[in-house]
Amino acid sequence: MGNRITIGSIAGIEVRIHRSWVLIALLIGWSFWNRFVLVGYAPTPAVAMAVVGATLFFLSVLVHEFAHALEAQHRGVEVSGITLFLFGGVTEMSSDIRRPRDEFALTAIGPFSSLVLAAIFGLVAFYSGLAGLELVAQVAGLLGWINLALGLFNLLPGAPLDGGRILRALVWWVTGDRQRAVRFAARTGQLLAALIISFGIVQLLFVPAAALGGVWLIVIGGFLAFAAQSEIAQLALDEKLGGLTVGELLQRDELMTLTADTDVATAVEQLRVGPESTVAITRDGRAVGVLLIDHVARLPADQRAGRPVTEVMLPVEELPSVDRDAEITEALREMAGARPLAVTSREEGRERIDGVVAPEQLERVVRRTLQLGEPQATATSVGRPDAPGHLPRGGG
Numbered sequence: 552m553g554n555r556i557t558i559g560s561i562a563g564i565e566v567r568i569h570r571s572w573v574l575i576a577l578l579i580g581w582s583f584w585n586r587f588v589l590v591g592y593a594p595t596p597a598v599a600m601a602v603v604g605a606t607l608f609f610l611s612v613l614v615h616e617f618a619h620a621l622e623a624q625h626r627g628v629e630v631s632g633i634t635l636f637l638f639g640g641v642t643e644m645s646s647d648i649r650r651p652r653d654e655f656a657l658t659a660i661g662p663f664s665s666l667v668l669a670a671i672f673g674l675v676a677f678y679s680g681l682a683g684l685e686l687v688a689q690v691a692g693l694l695g696w697i698n699l700a701l702g703l704f705n706l707l708p709g710a711p712l713d714g715g716r717i718l719r720a721l722v723w724w725v726t727g728d729r730q731r732a733v734r735f736a737a738r739t740g741q742l743l744a745a746l747i748i749s750f751g752i753v754q755l756l757f758v759p760a761a762a763l764g765g766v767w768l769i770v771i772g773g774f775l776a777f778a779a780q781s782e783i784a785q786l787a788l789d790e791k792l793g794g795l796t797v798g799e800l801l802q803r804d805e806l807m808t809l810t811a812d813t814d815v816a817t818a819v820e821q822l823r824v825g826p827e828s829t830v831a832i833t834r835d836g837r838a839v840g841v842l843l844i845d846h847v848a849r850l851p852a853d854q855r856a857g858r859p860v861t862e863v864m865l866p867v868e869e870l871p872s873v874d875r876d877a878e879i880t881e882a883l884r885e886m887a888g889a890r891p892l893a894v895t896s897r898e899e900g901r902e903r904i905d906g907v908v909a910p911e912q913l914e915r916v917v918r919r920t921l922q923l924g925e926p927q928a929t930a931t932s933v934g935r936p937d938a939p940g941h942l943p944r945g946g947g
């Protein structure tokens with residue numbers, strides 16, 4: 552989180568850059584400049600060409616990511632933003648892709664747009680060369696090759712690269728088993744990463760002229776290996792959580808609840824003795840907000856008595872929301888900022904708020920799942936004891 556800087560928002564999609572991107576941009580600018588000087592330009596015009604080239608490179612990556620993002624939105628997948636880092640970017644989606652053909656389409660359009668850009672830059676280079684616009688032809692030509700490389704590299708068949716996601720969509724489509732497809736694509740991603748790293752090592756050790764290229768291959772391969780590994784870890788957690796939904800979690804693990812007319816001093820005393828650090832605030836049985844221990848802790852002791860909790864709570868309307876039928880993993884993703892979520896459901900087309908879910912509840916269910924293994928079939932018949940002494944009936 553802290554490694555990303557938001558630079559703006561286009562069509563409701565936040566564009567962020569990873570801090571490492573600043574270094575990459577300088578490196579790219581420098582290598583462009585180097586190339587232009589090598590082909591015979593004086594250092595000063597080469598600086599201008601390099602700046603224009605690096606800017607166009609940045610825009611090219613942005614076009615690629617926006618192609619993913621807009622196609623995703625078009626297919627009803629929520630996009631929370633785009634982050635540029637290393638030589639590419641990531642489009643962050645906050646809701647699940649539900650159909651393989653959606654995954655196929657929203658993935659394939661990225662490399663496709665890079666290839667289209669390559670063709671456009673190639674044509675510009677060709678015609679400006681004919682017209683004697685040598686400077687334009689040089690810059691456009693370079694961008695053409697780079698977009699071609701970007702499109703083709705991204706098509707390599709291993710997740711998290713686009714090619715791996717296309718493969719995943721196809722396996723999902725054919726087998727109907729999404730988890731199997733995710734695992735398959737992540738494994739091919741690991742294999743691909745291993746190949747890229749070995750290639751880099753060979754280049755570094757035996758081809759002195761291309762040693763720097765070898766280092767880059769090792770860095771890129773290492774990044775791919777890490778990303779493929781985390782997809783596998785994520786999948787393992789998904790499987791262990793066994794499709795448990797947010798609604799089911801709410802039924803089994805309720806937050807401490809206080810009514811809206813409670814004063815802050817009373818809330819503080821409740822928080823003092825319980826294990827919770829989040830309290831749901833209700834009015835007439837409906838969740839209206841959440842009180843976080845940090846909020847009340849900041850309030851001086853003499854300002855707590857007589858002050859209604861509604862004055863210091865976070866109103867539910869201001870919380871990010873998650874559907875009651877969504878799986879826990881979706882809530883985990885949505886909660887990346889460690890904020891409570893409002894749980895919503897749809898009734899006759901209208902969205903209503905059913906309750907709130909706090910980070911600590913998700914943390915608890917994940918921890919328990921990792922300790923106890925995945926829920927068994929009988930788990931669905933085990934209810935939350937709703938009154939003291941009233942034990943849930945065993946599964947049968």
Ligand SMILES: [Zn+2]
Pocket residue numbers: 615616619661662705713
């Ligand atoms: Zn892509």
